[in-house]
Amino acid sequence: MKPPSSWILKTVLISLAVLILGTGIATYLVIDGLTNTRIYQDFDQYTELFAVPQHPFDLEQALQEQKAFAIPYEDDSFTILWGTDFHLRRGPFSNRKKIYALLEKAFTETDPDLTVISGDLLFSFDSLKMLTEFADFMQYHGRSWAFGFGNHDGQYTHDKPTLANLLDSYPTALFSRGEDWVAGHSNYPIVLTKDGQPLQAVILLDSHDSRIYEGGIIAPDYIYPTQIAWYRWVEDGLGEVPLYTFIHIPFPEFKLVWESGTAQGVMLDKKVNVPLENSGLFAAMQEKMNTVAVFSGHDHLNDFSGTWEGIDLHYGRSASYGSYGSRYHSKGMKTITLFSDGRPYEVATYTVDDWIL
Structure with missing residues (x-):
């Protein structure tokens, strides 16, 4: 029945x-x-011990040791395609195909000389597999790219040293773990040259993960004294060369420029998510004023820029389809165009709406 x-x-x-x-x-x-899942340092800006090398930074030596890279100008302009917060992962709702489609469209439309990923390329339990997939994609398209670690890249199954070792086998990956005496695993310069002489430099910094501050408050980590000392060391060695610096987590001056009311763009996140302590990177940049601009990601819905005490501060446009966003804030990327004849650099934003993706 x-x-x-x-x-x-x-x-x-x-x-x-x-x-x-x-x-x-x-x-x-x-x-x-x-x-x-968070990763904490076992030291802070007050207890970190280090010694700066007695010899000055030497670009030729750094190139030989693959702690720096050099790219010559092929004409009067140099285009950087800048992406941040891709958050590549597997599983439902990861939407990786859309990210790769965005990149392919960007390559066609902008033909960049260099692609820079300013952190959180990965957001995956199997980050090594995702990094391999991305590196294979860039290698297939023959695109040179640089990568500075964000707060999510080295979490979960694979740490930053493991990920860094993978990139050694990819010719198009201009990546270095940097000097052993410096905190982090992606502190290195890429020097743009003309007629064999340094003209400008792109600086990448590892901005780490999270920190437990006084009172048990968990907030973004900061740039450490060794990194600031390294920044000065490289700057001194390069001489009067304009610097364009990429980090993942914005430093406190990003918050100040927004609160000043002089920034242009949008602040759609609940806040400008900066470290709770100012470790002094911006102050170090002001000493010689070779730093022209700083480019940051991390806050997916903040996209503004402004000048704070002589240095330009820019938020990136998040390209993540697999993490938080807003229907009112399109995914996208930016280009930064540098010039060999002294003209001011230019920044342009490209979104999925522009490219109908």
């Missing part, structure tokens, strides 16, 4: 409810793991 239809319906509904409940719990555990 066949079971009554009401019993079949009840069984289906119960099974569906169990499936929904199980999916919900699994989703919560994944999201909780992804959002609450």
Whole structure:
């Protein structure tokens, strides 16, 4: 005898409810793991010990040791394609194909001389596989690219040294772990040259993850004294060369320029998410004023720029389809165009709306 239809319906509904409940719990555990895994330093800006090399920074030596890179100008302009917060991961709603489509469109439209990823390229339990996939993609397209670590890149299964070692085998990846005496794993310069002489430099800095501040407050980490000393060391060695610096987590002056009311753009995140202590990177940049501009990511819905005490500060346009965003703030990337004849640099924003992706 066949079971009554009401019993079949009840069984289906119960099974569906169990499936929904199980999916919900699994989703919560994944999201909780992804959002609450943090990495802390075992020292702070007051206890970090280091010694700056007695010899000056030497570009030729750094090039030989692959602690720096050099790219010659091929004509009067040099285009950097700047992306941040891609958050590549596997699984449902990761939307990696859209990110790669965005990049392919950007390559076609802007033909960059260099692509710079300013952190959070990865947001995955299997970050090594995601980095391999991305590096293969860039290698396939023959695009030179540089990468500074963000707060999510070295979390979960694979740490930053493991990820850094992978990139050694990719010719198009202009990546270095940097000097051993400096905190972090992606502090290095890329020097743009003309007629064999340094003309400008792109500086990448590892801005780490999170820090436990006084009172047990967890907030973004800061740039450490060794990094600031390294920045001065490289700046002294390069001489009067304009610097364009990329970090992931914005430093406190980004918050100040927004609060001043002079910035242009939008602040759609709840706040400008900066470290709770100012470790002094911006002050170090002001000493010689070779730093022209600083480019940051991290806050997906902040996209503004302004000049603070003589240095330009820029937020990137998030390209992440697999993490938080807004229907009112399109995903995208930016270009930074430098010139060999002394003209001011130019920044342009390209969104998925512009390219109908």
